[in-house]
Amino acid sequence: MRPQPTFPAYRHARPPTGKRWLAAGATVLLLTGGIAALLRHPEAGYGQVVMVIGFITVLSALVWGLRVLFYRMATHNAQLYHHEVKQVQQQWWARHCQHIALTEAVLIGPAGTTLTQWQRLINRDHRQPDVRIESGGKALRLLHSFTVDITEREKHLAKTLVLQWREQHQGPLAITPLRCYWSGSAASWLVFCTQMALSFPDVVLPAHPVVWRGEESMTEIIDELTHSAPESFFLCAGCCSLPASHESRLPAGEAAVLWLLGQTGKVQFSRGEVFNPSPDESIVTVAQRALDQSELTQPPDTSFLFSQPPIPDLNETGWNVTQHVQDLNWGELAEIESMVAQTLAAFFAEHHAMPCGWLARDPNHTLALGIVKPYGSGK
Incomplete structure (x- = not known):
């Protein structure tokens, strides 16, 4: 008898924590904004500081979007994996129950x-x-x-x-x-x-x-x-x-x-x-x-x-x-x-x-x- 097929457990991705990402983004934004303001030339305006802050904001949003996309794809792959495992085990059991x-x-x-x-x-x-x-x-x-x-x-x-x-x-x-x-x-x-x-x-x-x-x-x-x-x-x-x-x-x-x-x-x-x-x-x-x-x-x-x-x-x-x-x-x-x-x-x-x-x-x-x-x- 071919033994019942077993498969390793699928390693599920951890869902992104919104509060943690928001806190991290705000911290990075404040640090980069403060550093940009300190390094600003005295005669220059605040345009460069605003550009840095805007860039960091867009970059943080992009990273957040990629993290959410990764989680959604990992969840979808897990569902497909469990579906395939269930299908293989059902096929094995149907074959195992055959008779003559x-x-x-x-x-x-x-x-x-x-x-x-x-x-x-x-x-x-x-x-x-x-x-x-x-x-x-x-x-x-x-x-x-x-x-x-x-x-x-x-x-x-x-x-x-x-x-x-x-x-x-x-x-x-x-x-x-x-x-x-x-x-x-x-x-x-x-x-x-x-x-x-x-x-x-x-x-x-x-x-x-x-x-x-x-x-x-x-x-x-x-x-x-x-x-x-x-x-x-x-x-x-x-x-x-x-x-x-x-x-x-x-x-x-x-x-x-x-x-x-x-x-x-x-x-x-x-x-x-x-x-x-x-x-x-x-x-x-x-x-x-x-x-x-x-x-x-x-x-x-x-x-x-x-x-x-x-x-x-x-x-x-x-x-x-x-x-x-x-x-x-x-x-x-x-x-x-x-x-x-x-x-x-x-x-x-x-x-x-x-x-x-x-x-x-x-x-x-x-x-x-x-x-x-x-x-x-x-x-």
């Missing part, structure tokens, strides 16, 4: 693979997946995958992702995405492309995708998609399977996600907001900006999230950060965490026809958060 639509979504994880299973999860009417004990530690895994090799598990996730999309999608699909983003290994991308060629032969994919970078990638997509043809699409997908570790606070998890993003769809994604602890910004300010971005006055009642490192004042944001924590459903997900949280929020927003929040780690930031809304509900 989620046309289709597929989610694979230890808690399920189908839309019916995800509806039960978002309604908290599901059974949490069992923790598997592996040689390295605890893990949450897909039930129908038994290999312990992480590379093979990611390949299996990539293939399962395409097969589930084929099952969810009705009819043929013939598109050429403007760009494909991928979160995962090159080996899993190759498996994904191979299965796509079998399941969706009319979808053209590039040999090498763009690496998914979270909020930065979403910003790129929104910037390009809002100026593209109505039938344009972006494909974002990824899979991740982490090795079990006794050092990890959570069980090792795994997941696969797929988004087909366009200009119309079921729900709308915004750019979201990011937070990095610093003295200059608080999480409360960032959370409020996310509400403003989605034209909401109150935080959504439901937010899907993963537990985060201690962030002061997170509970002061007013967001629901306790009821839909997903740690026990997914385990540790690393860089794909935010995609999973956004997908769950999208399923909730579509199913309940109401906004839903999400909070998760971003590949480049301590925390990312945003709101998913049903398509067409506001800008």
Whole structure:
């Protein structure tokens, strides 16, 4: 996200003080008149003295006029400066509030693979997946995958992702995405492309995708998609399977996600907001900006999230950060965490026809958060 533009304060000119200028002019006039009278030749008249006094009077009036003109011009320049600053900031905010639509979504994880299973999860009417004990530690895994090799598990996730999309999608699909983003290994991308060629032969994919970078990638997509043809699409997908570790606070998890993003769809994604602890910004300010971005006055009642490192004042944001924590459903997900949280929020927003929040780690930031809304509900 390009940060909000800031500009230095304009240094305003001080207005001329009439009394001070009048006193200074009178003093100069008296001094020059007195000096001219003292230096006057005894036989000369007072004509030269009068000329000096007249010259000083005209000069003082001219200097006063120039000072007033300078002040008026400086005031005008200040008004133009503030107008330009306001216009640039309004343009930035209008761009920052742009959104795109989620046309289709597929989610694979230890808690399920189908839309019916995800509806039960978002309604908290599901059974949490069992923790598997592996040689390295605890893990949450897909039930129908038994290999312990992480590379093979990611390949299996990539293939399962395409097969589930084929099952969810009705009819043929013939598109050429403007760009494909991928979160995962090159080996899993190759498996994904191979299965796509079998399941969706009319979808053209590039040999090498763009690496998914979270909020930065979403910003790129929104910037390009809002100026593209109505039938344009972006494909974002990824899979991740982490090795079990006794050092990890959570069980090792795994997941696969797929988004087909366009200009119309079921729900709308915004750019979201990011937070990095610093003295200059608080999480409360960032959370409020996310509400403003989605034209909401109150935080959504439901937010899907993963537990985060201690962030002061997170509970002061007013967001629901306790009821839909997903740690026990997914385990540790690393860089794909935010995609999973956004997908769950999208399923909730579509199913309940109401906004839903999400909070998760971003590949480049301590925390990312945003709101998913049903398509067409506001800008």
